[in-house]
Amino acid sequence: KIYEVVVFTRSSLAHPWQQQAVLPSGYGSLALSDDGNTLATTGSVPSEGTSPASTRTRIYQRSGSTWSQQATLTPSNIPSACEKPCAMSVYKSALSADGSFLVESINFSSQATGKDIPAVVIHARSGATWSQQALLETGDRSADIMALARDGKTLAVNQGARYRYDSIPSFALVFAQQSNGTWSQQARIPVGIMYVVDIAAGAYSSMQLSDDGNTLAVLAENWPED
Numbered sequence: 001k002i003y004e005v006v007v008f009t010r011s012s013l014a015h016p017w018q019q020q021a022v023l024p025s026g027y028g029s030l031a032l033s034d035d036g037n038t039l040a041t042t043g044s045v046p047s048e049g050t051s052p053a054s055t056r057t058r059i060y061q062r063s064g065s066t067w068s069q070q071a072t073l074t075p076s077n078i079p080s081a082c083e084k085p086c087a088m089s090v091y092k093s094a095l096s097a098d099g100s101f102l103v104e105s106i107n108f109s110s111q112a113t114g115k116d117i118p119a120v121v122i123h124a125r126s127g128a129t130w131s132q133q134a135l136l137e138t139g140d141r142s143a144d145i146m147a148l149a150r151d152g153k154t155l156a157v158n159q160g161a162r163y164r165y166d167s168i169p170s171f172a173l174v175f176a177q178q179s180n181g182t183w184s185q186q187a188r189i190p191v192g193i194m195y196v197v198d199i200a201a202g203a204y205s206s207m208q209l210s211d212d213g214n215t216l217a218v219l220a221e222n223w224p225e226d
Helices: none
Strands: 003-009 018-025 028-032 038-045 054-063 066-073 086-095 101-110 116-126 129-137 146-148 154-159 171-177 183-190 195-198 201-204 206-209 216-219
Touching (some): 018 038, 018 054, 038 086, 054 101, 116 154, 146 206, 154 206, 171 216
Parallel strands (some): 028 086, 054 086
Antiparallel strands (some): 038 054, 116 129, 154 171, 171 183, 195 201
């Protein structure tokens, strides 16, 4: 299969939409900056032979009406607990408003031990150069739900119960970038069940951060006790 991203634009509300570009992509997540000039397509690359599955992110930048690939990103470091060969599968991605921060929810899986290590990988752009800025582990469950502040310096993800009758509560993990550029966990907030899987299928909740990252709203299920 071949996956592509098709970009459509319009010049104003009164004008029709037109196709502007067709860009190579993988099967995975998609993120677009607020100004529409930076696009991230993130997908898992299938395993080949003895090589485990991995992730690859293509960063596209628009100049005028022309799109070009600015970078190809893969995690430059992995959790120490993921013994090699370590496979990587991407779940979600998000870009800051100006397109200079990319956040990816990735599940790292050791082919040797079968252990899964969910984490969030943050890439940052300086000029036209991208580099991995942080690797943030999120516990036993992948971050299925994420919220990123407009400036890209505050991030909230879900952690915890995944099944309707789990006794383990869900939490919102809040990470913030410090003044020296490093990232650290700022809060772990109990919020109720945020992602439900049962025999009927899955039901997702959601969370949103304000532009300045100082207000977090979470939609979650809370079941009353009998």
